[in-house]
Amino acid sequence: MGLWKRRFVKFRKSWTAMLGLIIIAAFVLIALASPLIVTHSPSYNGRDAYLPMWSEDHVFGTDQLGRDVYSRVVAGTPVSMGIGVLSVGISLFFGTIIGAIAGFFGGRIDFAISRIIEILMAFPTIILALTIVALFRDRSIGYIMLAVGIAGVPVYARQIRASVLVVSKEDYVLASRALGSSQFYRLLYVVLPNCLGPMIVLATLGLGTAVLEIAGLTFLGLGGSPETPEWGLMLNENWKSYLSSPAGTIVPGVFIGLAVLGFNLLGDGLRDVLDPRSALSKQ
Amino acid sequence: MTDHSSAATLERAHSAADRKSDRPILSVDDLKVYFPVKRGLLSKVVAHVKAVDGVSFDLHRGETLGLVGESGCGKTTVGRSILRLIEPTSGDVYFEGEKLQDLSPAELRERRRRMQIIFQDPYSSLNPRMTVEGIIGEAFTVHGIAKGDERRARVRDLLSKVGLQPDYINRYPHEFSGGQRQRVGIARAIALNPSFIVCDEAVSALDVSIQAQVINLLEELQQEMGLSYLFIAHNLAVVEHISDRVAVMYLGKIVETASSIDLYKNPTHPYTRALLSAVPHPDPTRQIDRVVLQGDVPTPLNPPSGCRFHPRCPIAESICSEEIPRMTDLGNGHQFACHVEARKLGK
Secondary structure, eight states, rough: HHHHHHHHHHHHHOOOHHHHHHHHHHHHHHHHHHHHHHHOOOOOOOOOOOOOTBBBTTTTBTTTTTBHHHHHHHHHHHHHHHHHHHHHHHHHHHHHHHHHHHHOHHHHHHHHHHHHHHHHHTTTTTHHHHHHHHHOOOOHHHHHHHHHHHHHHHHHHHHHHHHHHHHHHHHHHHHHHTOOOOOHIHHHHHHHGGHHHHHHHHHHHHHHHHHHHHHHHHHHHHHSTTTOOOHHHHHHHHHGGTOOOHHHHHHHHHHHHHHHHHHHHHHHHHHHHOOSGGGGHHH | OHHHHHHHHHHHHHHHHHHHHTTEEEEEEEEEEEEEEETTTTEEEEEEEEEEEEEEEEEEEOEEEEEEEESSSHHHHHHHHHHTTTTOSEEOOOTTTTTTTGGOHHHHHHTTTEEEOOOSSSTTTSSSTSHHHHHHHHHHTTTTTOOHHHHHHHHHHHHHHTOOOOGGGGOOOSSSSHHHHHHHHHHHTTTTTSSSHHHHHHSTOOOHHHHHHHHHHHHHHHHHHHHHEEEEEHHHHHHHHHHHHEEEEEEEEEEEEEEHHHHHSSSSSSHHHHHHSSSOOSSSTTTOOOOOOOOOOTTTTTTSSSTTTTGOOOOOOGGTTSSSSOOOOOOTTTEOOHHHHHHHOOO
């Protein structure tokens, strides 16, 4: 209510944040309307392969199998965004549980969890995700999502631990304890709701990274069947013909870039209004 | 409403019985709170900050005990460790006849209905994500006393009791002024009908005009509900007004206790005298012997030997750095801990 309204006013003043919001809103619209706005079936093999951009009937040309690049990239939007959202959901869910336990209970539990997180964070997330993918026999896109989600857990856990640590020290948490609330109640109803701001920021910024990582893994050919219209997979299929027919590579590449940019701008804007440690959000 | 009035009757019966037996509602005996200082990879304890080092006092039903001292002398820690919001290192706290240290976590949560705290900072002590209903009503939710319409009705009652409009129930803390926020904090503290409240610098963060209003509110509530207060403050004028008795703390120890009137008329410990002489007086022509203390409060990490006040004391003698002074009784509950003054008074 009051709090959120003031935050929105602040958010609107930043044009980069608004640009991010517009980009992401556009992607969400494309994703929702994708069955209506495709011109061809994304898996339909047409007569002509390697058509250039702006060809008649094929705005973004066709790929090596004569499939319409525009239709594939549009049909790929809900796929790429969807698995991005789900993998962030996985990271956030487990990251919150682990981080909240470490930050709230402290002591030896915190020590153990923090050291494990530090060890895992010594590896780049993409390497961690690669390792996890290698553990799965199945190569369907769902496993890529799972791998990226799990690989992100340490990052989320650490951030949420930090937020929980800060909020736990507040007087209103002590006041709740003085009223006789249980630890479980305080963590769930007092501490975590006050960590919501940083969590939203984390998830939004994380979506950009997740989309990029998923595209990276599928580009490396680690998941997804060729008919899946996924952006990274499209790059994988088309980059070999980049010099003769660049459309099939450039278009999904631009989509990936725009989605990541949108999430990052939006996330930065949200951080300015939601994160208590940034100067703008002073109440 | 009926259970409310019966609770009040019970309250009166209680207080009558207690006055007769003259058993203190709260009894603190040799309370010590040491915070370990950890260093190095293995978190070895290298020292202790002796925030509270052997504090004892009694508090009777309906009484207000003022606890004064400079910043960092351990006042807040005393208040919080009595409520076991900080676990004391040693010492006993008896509340309504029960030893709080012996209670299990579940029992302690139940007892918290009877003892509450009002915080200094009216900004950080209210959850910014909750409405007033949520903040005050948390007490009822946590103990499963009331929910829904019943809870709303009770919160509205409490709001009018602390002088706020019941219609503020849906507001968020940031929509209030500092004084109003503190009233919300008071409403939360009295929600469960406690018998004892720690007022931890409850008015220090407020404007002087608002301070008076809040203090009046606290006094009214005390009359009405038979509350006992531990009133922690650094402002001596405020403490004089509200307290029946005052305890002066210096570096983790109580140096002088007396009835409010006695203490202000006849301060005995040199530290108390220095504190009182620093209180501004509205009459500029009045001559006072100002005792100006030299230096800063020493670190509680390594407090001075003997009497902890001796490095800053204007009347210190050699014995003061060697021996810890005992409490000397002047009668009428007036006690102080000073070698030199005790000898002067022939005690």
